[in-house]
Amino acid sequence: MRYADIVLPVPLPKLFTYEVPNEYHGTLAAGQRVVVSFGKKKLLSGIIFSLHNNKPEAYETKPIISILDDKPIVTLSQLKVWEWMADYYQCTLGEVYKAALPSGLKLESETRIFYNDEFEAETEMPEKTQQILDFLAAKKYSTISEINQFSGLKSCHHIIKQLIELDAVVVNEQLKGSWRPKTEVFLSLHNNVRNENSLRDAFDSLSRAPKQLEVLMLFLQSTGGVSEAMTGKEVLKKELASKAVNSSTAINELIKKEMLVQVKRNVDRLLTSKIENVQKVKTLSPEQDSALQETLKGFDENLPVLLHGVTSSGKTEIYIHLIDQAIKKGQQALYLLPEIALTTQITNRLKAHFGEKLGIYHSKFSDDQRVEVYNNLLNNKSYRVILGVRSSVFLPFSNLGLIIIDEEHENSFKQFDPAPRYHARDVALVLGQGFKSSVLLGTATPSIESYYNVQNNKYRLVELTTRFEGMMMPEIIVVNTREAQRKKMMQSHFSPQLLEHISEALSNKQQVILFQNRRGFAPFMECMSCGWIPKCKHCDVSLTYHKHIHQLICHYCGYSSNVHATCQACESPTLNLKGFGTQKIEEEIGQIFPDASIARMDYDTTRSRKGYENIISGFEQGEYNILVGTQMVTKGLDFDRVSLVGILNADQMLNHPDFRAFEKSFQMMAQVSGRAGRKHKRGTVIIQTSDPEHPVIAKVRSNNYAAFYQEQIEEREQFNYPPFYRIIHLTIKHKNQNVTNQAANYLAGLLRSVFGSRILGPQVPPVNRIQDHHLQRIMIKYERKASPSQVKKLIRDCINQTLANERWKYVQIVNDVDPL
Ligand code: ADP
Ligand code: ZN
């Protein structure tokens, strides 16, 4: 094997062939990381994809510079999934590689500027240049950003260039990896004092050093007693130090006197306290048990199972049984959840059963922690079950027996940006095929696609129709806001019925959830004289008013602007806030119920690491009476005291211009209703709408998923939408609007010559300018029975032909397969 094809983190659609130096012959394998030089000076770390003897004809190969691992860190089954993803989602292996590994495992190159020791200045230098040179001389080497920071310059490039010409510095690419093992310092009793006599002598010698004496006593206590200490038991240094004020000097003295010794050890960042009594799995109710048996039957037929169970029916208990069985068979399990549903609630529930066997993979984890989860699985250490978000489909499993995709209908399983724009549910199914794993999709509101697979016998359906212990489904009241408005009975955004129920719930010490699927205070401002609306400078969207910071903010790019006092078009001082978001609801409900304590949960309040969990645990513990929130409040939360859920504006969801709007509205309304009345008594849901007869609302009210599905599937068939047709979006982007339009028209023309009427557009997307780039979109709709890889190859050819045109060289074409 003299050549290696290597995956590099660059957006070029190919593998790169390098030569294997003689000394590495026979020792390399696919999945190992190597360092190679790329371009003129750049060093990159990449993954060996395959090894072979075929000398490339077109170019001279460069040798691999070094090998970073003794054994592969990416398994063959992972590489297979990567390959499938690159092909299916039309991205490069390099892009998959970037998404798949935590950054700590992807060494990145950085430019280092080295001081030349032999340099002697011949002429005097400008002051700033001399300062930078002295800085480099002292440090030996540094980076551009460090030098900028040191010098206070915006850019030091011109100075570095001069220094290079003078031979004062040498520039080199170096690799840096961010992951380092974490170390802690441990203390134990020194060998010299590990017998009673010498220990007593030691105590005597400390009679005039009371602090040291105190610390030594504390140390012995911490080990659990003298005899434990004699065996060499270790104590964490910082823990001992925390037990007495100002103890560090005393500790160091004891070390100097050879009474204590310290050692540094690598520790696990995710080390959790041992759980002594793991909880046994709960006994299932007869209905749950028969659902479990049917699920196992589906697995025996090698079919994925769709578990359609109403909220609180015990789906999670069934998952726990299945995981338990998989572990007992020596297999691994993956439990996938959308980011937002991965709360302490579910983590604690699984931890109680699986203790140290449970690994968690989460975007709120630091990269170092993610590397440790990755390595734990790779080296087959403690983890048997992974509870994780979409990126956990990239982990190095070796014996994956079970995959659970909970809340399978959730859109957040799909990655929007950057590539790979993958759907974790679909990748998980492919992952499952590779391992021949059993796959379970669970939800109270199945996606149309998954239910269609049931109808076509691709999945087996298992149903749970009642809540655990006969808890009742909530009573759903639909309130006609148009009528209430006409009778002038609305109090700001609340109908009299909703206010009455809130006040009743509050006086019964029950909790209330108010759902408004829009954040901010008001979605836009408008001039009452001329209709002018403040828009983002960089995007074609109106700015949302955020009251607490009194700013207008773009929800697409984050641009913010002061609030204008007068209209920028007609100068009249008649700017008004229109519409309403969570902040406004929070403020208004606070004015109506001044004694109620209110929490708000949306993107703005949950950005910090702990924000989300604090709100949830605060609400759980009854610190708040009312929780106002966006769709975040609809996800898999389990609250005991919520008796009322109010949906403030159902029309907003239903009127969204998208063929999935009804599906999403049904799911959101049904999910948020599921939060009402979970444990003790029947809850109430109030839906405010101007269209109470709307067919989707009728189905939510009667909790009739099957009828809802039937209506939807007929519509999808009639209008050639998924699951009957597959969709690909091509988005064309460029800073110049004409260039965008011309390239889009050209590409659409090429595509039409191949696909005919399956091509729609180009059309400006709903938001047609984002971050100063003008957008056009082409939609390709093709029959389900067509071969996806054939179709995609034809599309690729058309894209390449477009980009080959000199005028459109810098046009970006973004490929979104199965867009949501
Ligand atoms: P789902 O996942 O369908 O929403 P859960 O599994 O969360 O439902 O069940 C709802 C509540 O009922 C949870 O608090 C759960 O612990 C409890 N529960 C469900 N099934 C059982 C059972 N067989 N034994 C004891 N408690 C159960
Ligand atoms: Zn913007």
Ligand code: ZN
């Ligand atoms: Zn105006």
